[in-house]
Amino acid sequence: MSKKFYLICSVMLAATSLWAQSIQSFKQLTANPKLYSKTEFDIRLTADWQNPYLQEDIALDMVMIAPSGKRIILPCYYEEGESGKPSLWKARFAPQEKGKYEYAFELSKSGSVVARSKTATFVAAVSDRNGFLHPKNNWELQFDNGKPFRGIGENIGWESRKSDDSRFFSELHQKPKYDYEYMLPALAKHGGNFFRTWVCQFNLPVDWHRNFNSTRYEESEAYYNPSAIRKTDRMFNLCDSLGLYVMLTLGPGNYNPRDGGFSPSAADFFVNPKSKARYKNRLRYFVARWGYSASLGAWEFFNEVDNVQFGNKNRPIQADSIVAWHDEMSRYLKDIDPYNHLITTSISHRDLKGMDGLPHMDFNQKHIYKNTASIPANIIRYERDFKKPYVIGEYSYEWDWSKNFDDFAAEMDSDYKRGLWYGLFSPTPILPMSWWWEYFDNRKTDEYLKRVRAISDKMLADGKGSFEAVDVKTSDADVITYGVNCNGKIFVYAYNPTSTAKTINLSFKGATGPVTQFDCESGTSRLANSTKVNLQPKSDAILITVSL
Template sequence: MKKIFLATLFLILASQLTYAQINSFSQDNKNAKLYEKTEFSIKLTGQWDNPYLQEDVALDMLITSPAGKKLILPCYYESGKSGAESTWKARFAPQETGTYHYTFKFSKSGNAVSTSKEGQFAVAKSAKNGFIHPKNNWAFQFDNGIPFRGIGENIAWESRSSDDSKFFKGLHENPKYNYEYMLPSLAKHGGNFYRTWISAWNLPIDWHKGFNSNRYTPSDKYFNPSAIAKMDRLVTLSDSLGVYIMLTLGQGDYNTRDGGFSPNAADFFVNPKSMQRYKNRLRYIIARWGYSTSIGAWELFNEVDNVQFGNKAKPISADSIVVWHDVMSAYIKETDPYQHLVTTSISHRDLKGLNSLKCIDFNQKHIYKNTASIPEAIVKYEDDFKKPYVIGEYSYEWDWSKNFDDFPLEMDSDFKRGLWYGLFSPTPILPMSWWWEYFDNRGTDAYFNRVKTISDQMLANGNNLEQVKTTASVADVKTLGVKAGRKTFVYAFNPTDAKQALRVQFDSKGSKLTVRVYDCESGQYKKATLTKKGEQVELSVSEIAAKSDMVFIVTEGGK
């Protein structure tokens, strides 16, 4: 019986080998550079039912770095038919200089059936900083050690064909709100980070039709070619502008009506077929775009608690959602050779256990109509769960059935306040506003440059920032302090309708202190008075205008 089994197994493997062969491979761009894309084309002959399903077939690039580090890079199918020669691609961004060695391995049903001969390529230096990685609650850091704090907004999607806004339908449907307009505008205004969605109407990589957008073409292919092409352009554009993406992956087209395996969201989180389908989706995304240093973070879900309570009468089990996130975040860490940051988000309802998952690098929630609570919320979540916390969305108003032009100044002020409260809180990505078209139309988003001016000064003194306790002479004035090396920054906001004389106190052991004041609205520097008694420092200005803010910059050493 054993002999029969072995003979049968031999015939199966022999059959697979007959129809699986890596024929050739080539390096498309010969001058490989540090942190930049090096692309390879692989020609192979193999048989499959679906080349996008790793349980059917898979191609991996096995890499040995100059320092001897072993990497497995997933490759992706490009073109060709089963049983004939096909083209596959590998996109790799080296994180070391020197000579790399590699082979390609083709697998059928989980078994290696063909391995290429060895290749090698040399990597030269570049001016790039590399990928973003964890550092501490205040900042992330690049591969080269340079600190990073994200300043930006949600640009969740390009304009749709039909928008349901009661007052801003025309604005939200305006064709100019595409990535080619919005991303250069973000960069010009001082932003370096944005959040965008893969969804049925934006970057719909695994939807076939019904996009509510004329930017995409219906297709029966497993992944939509027009969405893939758009995503390619988006990543290239982001890289050229030096802006970083929090890519919200979403659940994809999991529903049976869209070609998936689950009839509803509750089934999606537990159905093994849906979970395997999602892993294949992740593998393709990592294989095609994981090389990009402009991918700042993979975000598994937008407001997963709203998905949980999609049916309020029968909410989805929190345990199943948390287990799903545990499995998928671990899969990303196993599959992504660059170890991009991984996150997910809630609207306002916490799911027990979600904030403690090992492979989630930072936690998120969204805060609307309560921007003043941002500093306290960040500190509380970080104290509770010992990892960075980010406010992924905020605004003065969330209800799109209201006319924001009835309270535009409040919208603008809240936009600015969220940025400053984030800058002076221990968060590596400043809170990100919603309503990107509205704030672009008003010119409010040009304000990013004001915040960037102070953020750059903070990070120039290192990424080991720390909070400083401050006390204001006027009870209604909000003050926040941050120490960065030899500089201490104190933010003050006067929310009242009257100008105020202001004194702010904090403790410092530094000597030869000097001070100047940055006017947040004008971007100009002004004079202030500083006195020091023992370790107590007092800063004073004769006037802080109504509904205005400023930043005191105190420098030790007299410079």
């Protein structure tokens, strides 16, 4: 074979290979794009791949120039089709700027761009939506349009399971009614605007194939489980329609070799390059498929990662490797998420040195059980030490599911209420979120959220972004008090933890003008002539007064 003929064959082969990796067409499905709302695109292409979910194999990106001139790269996701044949891919985008966008699609193989579509445009119009949540200060978050926000809600960790291991409440926890279609509308009806839920083997099991402990999912050998994807789509659609914001606890995913992963243990998961690459592809899919939703309040990497660390008490995982993993993944997620969603992770009770100072984690988080009274002090201490917001992602009077909560139901209810008020009067952007959602729903305790939401909305409206803790003095040392100055209006919380009725005097700087007294239990308000408060046993009240 002559060198000339060999060269011609090589050029022809290369040209054929490039032609095989091509974008045939794309279509904008949303006729009238609007700010902060989903705009969808179908992209049809032909390409060769081993696995269309692995970006090191193949990746499609939507490359945009926003009206401001900002360059945006949006990951797209594979929908259907075979390697080497026409396939369908999708893009979901929520504009954050009004005006004209210019865009094209770029196809990459092994990290190099091999095809680019023609350029097109769309125009995003204004909408009545607030946008995405972003940090503002330790007290509150802020939407794209500048409106302030504080999260009020609870954990809705998962939909009911087929089999629950609670000793006394398994029948309650297994009730089919406890699905998102029931729980999310109920949360919104009760005044909640925020909740936390898990991605795991029995709930939204996107990367599990079987053994779900749930009747809601179908076995599948697909890389990402289609039934779990559909359920996650439905959950976000519900959130968008109800005005709810979710902290999505991603967990480690399915990393075991028997299910297609690369790590035989959690310790290996945090350091194995193949497991880390697999997790980054998982993050890319989540951003591509659900990142468009402004209802995605925060990505949470782990639930109680310190419990993962000490899963083997005799051989705990090195904290350094866990912290380094979070640093790497938070940097990567910030890089690929064009909406800059909030990022966090959580601990149970053991700090990991270096975790709270990671630069790309937007707020720190821990869980507190059997010590709700410590919530304000914990929030203040961690914020002081690490200069970023702190959130109590779980709390309750009791964590042990082998106990009969009905034996101390009044204490469970009271603790539920106290955690919310302690959070409202503490510098945290998301109020503490109770656990045991089925139990509190069954007792109708969660309807109490309306009381807290009413005062929170008033604080936000009056404060206009101004929150400052106020020192409150009381004539009775047993009474617990907290105060906040919201742009000249003082809000004071008082709780009587004793079994004796009390009449107390409250004093605080700037206490002039008319006073409104709010009864926390009934939700009623009345005008008062002074800052003297009558408190029944185990009861609380709020004073609202104009000052300065």
